[in-house]
């Protein structure tokens with residue numbers, strides 16, 4: 333995993349200028365205030381020499397209307413991002429948590445999952461006051477202390493997005509703000525980003541009316557429909573014509589964050605494709621690590637793919653997997669199930685896979701920083717040697 337030198341990175345900057353996405357799609361209104369918040373946060377941690385990670389988390393939406401009633405969304409709840417953010421904080425990082433609005437947040441995620449009503453954590457005391465249910469006191473105290481520490485030490489910045497456009501603008505802005513951190517910047521891109529979107533000029537201003545979708549015309553495209561939608565010759569259907577979202581990972585690697593370490597995630601549903609797709613992403617974007625995961629097993633198994641390294645699988649042992657809140661049992665044989673149940677009864681604690689992923693990433697990031705510093709020291713020596721040689725030649729002329 334070789335860091336790139338600033339000279340190599342800046343050579344590719346003109347490519348970014350050619351990218352017209354940001355000319356065609358307006359920035360979100362919050363961008364200025366996020367810029368101020370991000371700048372203050374980065375400056376603070378730059379001064380203290382702390383490593384800073386940008387964690388992206390949750391799905392992005394694709395609005396079908398400007399005054400949005402309908403939108404396309406995806407499954408991501410933000411568990412991976414919110415959980416990882418906590419482990420990065422435990423590992424000494426300052427965390428910018430760029431998340432889908434209303435998805436899970438670090439610390440509060442323990443109490444805000446949709447299947448666990450937060451009121452269940454409360455109880456009524458004899459004097460009529462509301463208190464924390466004694467059953468949850470101990471764990472809640474631990475979570476509360478960590479949350480307060482992160483807040484009081486200004487180590488956690490929460491910024492949100494909803495649409496794909498907001499996500500892209502904010503990612504770009506934050507990546508640029510993080511450039512002064514050099515190799516101490518880490519990008520951990522766990523958000524599930526939409527691959528297709530409706531460009532601004534094809535989004536209808538108002539709610540698409542089903543009555544606007546005309547019966548098919550016999551030849552040629554129908555003319556009187558809202559922008560970006562069309563009926564078909566086979567009946568009254570809403571057809572949405574989406575464009576591919578430009579792959580911003582390339583731009584991030586080449587221009588926005590040339591010196592930082594970049595970790596992307598690869599989500600697949602077909603196990604036979606996962607490893608090859610992770611390597612393909614690595615080859616295509618030339619970044620530092622792809623973490624592959626399958627939709628069905630993502631909570632207990634991932635695979636690391638990095639340049640010049642063997643694949644590395646990280647798996648949570650069966651008996652330590654987080655039990656489903658619905659009570660659903662893992663898919664095991666009767667014998668394995670018996671062993672697992674016995675181990676659960678022995679009280680070994682549940683293990684979140686992010687508690688295994690994050691320390692591995694942190695280890696790789698430390699190596700990355702060391703390597704960058706070595707390269708910089710060599711470059712400085714070269715520069716000094718050249719300057720001395722030049723001065724010498726001047727003196728002898």
Ligand code: PMT
Pocket residue numbers: 389390407408409410411412413521522523524525526527577578579580581582595596597598599625630
């Ligand atoms: O939130 P959870 O429910 O816990 O689920 C976590 C997760 C499964 C969403 C997460 O672990 C994960 O896999 N996230 C990445 C999913 C994804 O978007 O994969 P992808 O193959 O579409 O994209 C691969 C990478 O390319 C991503 O890191 C993304 O940042 C990047 N990308 C994607 C689209 C795009 N237009 N530009 C990009 O740069």
